[in-house]
Amino acid sequence: MFHLGWFLGDSTGIHKWWGEWSSTNGMDWMKPDIYVDLATSLERGGFDLMFIEDTAMIEDTLGGTMEITLKYGEMVPKNDPMPYIPLLAQATRHLGLVGTVSTIQYPPYLAARQAVTLDHLTEGRSGINVVTSVSHRVAQNFGYDQHLAHAERYAMADEWMQVVSALWESWDPDAVVLDYDEPRYADHTKVHPINFEGRYFKCRGPLNTIPGPQRRPVVAQAGNSTPGRELAAKHADVILALCKNPDEMKALRQDFDQRLVKHGRKPQDLKILFMTIPVVAETDEDAQEIARRLAAKRHDKDEIEMRLWGMSYASGGTIDYLKYDLDGPVPQEIGTGETTTAKAWLENSARKTLRELVTGPFNYGMDFVGSFDTVAEQMGEAMEVAGGDGFLVYQPMTRHHIIGITDGLCPALRKRGLIRSSYEYPTFRENLLAF
Numbered sequence: 001m002f003h004l005g006w007f008l009g010d011s012t013g014i015h016k017w018w019g020e021w022s023s024t025n026g027m028d029w030m031k032p033d034i035y036v037d038l039a040t041s042l043e044r045g046g047f048d049l050m051f052i053e054d055t056a057m058i059e060d061t062l063g064g065t066m067e068i069t070l071k072y073g074e075m076v077p078k079n080d081p082m083p084y085i086p087l088l089a090q091a092t093r094h095l096g097l098v099g100t101v102s103t104i105q106y107p108p109y110l111a112a113r114q115a116v117t118l119d120h121l122t123e124g125r126s127g128i129n130v131v132t133s134v135s136h137r138v139a140q141n142f143g144y145d146q147h148l149a150h151a152e153r154y155a156m157a158d159e160w161m162q163v164v165s166a167l168w169e170s171w172d173p174d175a176v177v178l179d180y181d182e183p184r185y186a187d188h189t190k191v192h193p194i195n196f197e198g199r200y201f202k203c204r205g206p207l208n209t210i211p212g213p214q215r216r217p218v219v220a221q222a223g224n225s226t227p228g229r230e231l232a233a234k235h236a237d238v239i240l241a242l243c244k245n246p247d248e249m250k251a252l253r254q255d256f257d258q259r260l261v262k263h264g265r266k267p268q269d270l271k272i273l274f275m276t277i278p279v280v281a282e283t284d285e286d287a288q289e290i291a292r293r294l295a296a297k298r299h300d301k302d303e304i305e306m307r308l309w310g311m312s313y314a315s316g317g318t319i320d321y322l323k324y325d326l327d328g329p330v331p332q333e334i335g336t337g338e339t340t341t342a343k344a345w346l347e348n349s350a351r352k353t354l355r356e357l358v359t360g361p362f363n364y365g366m367d368f369v370g371s372f373d374t375v376a377e378q379m380g381e382a383m384e385v386a387g388g389d390g391f392l393v394y395q396p397m398t399r400h401h402i403i404g405i406t407d408g409l410c411p412a413l414r415k416r417g418l419i420r421s422s423y424e425y426p427t428f429r430e431n432l433l434a435f
């Protein structure tokens with residue numbers, strides 16, 4: 001069996017708001033409804049988690065202006081995802097809910113306390129996706145002139161995780177006494193200041209709230225570069241990975257097994273979820289036809305501009321792809337942002353034109369195209385080779401696609417015994433680590 005997660009890549013922001021199946025997304029993206037529909041569908045489908053992206057800025061790298069960003073609604077408007085988590089917990093009973101927290105946006109005390117509060121409110125189903133933020137524009141909203149260099153971001157994130165982890169441990173498991181006769185709420189000898197002093201953070205502690213049902217909320221991480229892998233191997237329960245085929249997936253799993261052991265953990269302590277954007281339909285022909293139409297659309301002006309926008313964003317705001325001739329060679333710099341994503345997109349592009357690259361396949365994880373049964377079969381085969389832990393399903397955020405996955409693909413996976421048919425445990429981490 002393997003796990004399923006949903007990557008809400010547009011976060012609690014605007015989703016596909018024009019074109020087929022976009023429904024009332026343009027007007028209603030901020031309302032609870034689409035998120036509640038998504039969460040309840042995911043639970044019906046047997047998903048372990050919903051993973052909510054976040055980025056706090058309005059980009060202006062492409063063309064040196066916010067014009068294209070605001071024209072299409074690229075990563076903006078976007079609400080803060082955290083307040084949606086208790087709301088989604090109310091609508092569901094088992095689904096893990098992971099909100100993104102940037103190490104340059106949140107002081108560790110604030111993040112540790114918020115995550116524990118959410119763990120209480122969700123009764124043990126909360127998690128944080130720890131990111132370092134990739135764009136100068138985010139950094140500039142939080143007091144920096146420029147974002148830090150890639151390696152330093154990760155050094156800071158490691159220290160941030162040390163502080164947050166120490167705060168989560170600042171109350172001993174038996175600190176709360178709740179003795180009504182004496183009366184005594186907690187034993188003060190079992191609540192400890194952490195007195196952390198590092199290069200980036202200083203925090204006295206202890207946390208001013210008691211541990212939640214999971215004690216340590218689930219920690220996710222998404223950077224796949226070497227420092228990203230190290231951060232995940234030290235601190236995370238789940239990593240989101242970009243691999244194109246089962247052999248790459250297998251190699252990544254083996255790499256993590258070694259890193260985990262090096263950091264005194266067990267390979268089974270960390271799950272890898274592999275990104276995929278499956279195209280599914282009732283028959284193989286229908287799915288192939290959808291894939292053909294999507295491929296043809298990639299030549300539209302708006303699709304090209306959005307793709308260039310995405311590449312500029314992934315470069316960390318360092319490359320304005322509008323400066324390059326669409327029919328000239330693809331610039332080969334990786335940039336300083338999402339380096340793994342940028343590498344995946346630029347792979348084998350040295351002999352292509354920029355137009356060929358941006359009108360070509362999206363290259364964001366594993367591609368599956370076919371009927372529900374065909375894709376279920378292929379996913380099972382890929383996991384068999386990879387020995388991996390599951391898939392993270394992404395895009396497009398329309399109810400049509402959601403239902404295709406949760407009510408079309410998931411039953412086909414369940415029929416083959418590939419995904420869960422119930423949730424065994426009360427908390428998110430227990431379910432995530434159950435197999």
Ligand SMILES: Cc1cc2nc3c(=O)[nH]c(=O)nc-3n(C[C@H](O)[C@H](O)[C@H](O)COP(=O)(O)O)c2cc1C
Nearest residue numbers: 053054100131132133222223224225228338339340
């Ligand atoms: C699937 C995926 C999801 C991500 N989600 C976010 C996010 O929500 N917010 C953010 O600032 N960065 C996000 N990132 C960026 C990563 O957390 C990481 O900072 C970035 O990829 C740079 O790391 P790398 O060079 O190790 O790949 C995401 C990356 C990937 C691949």
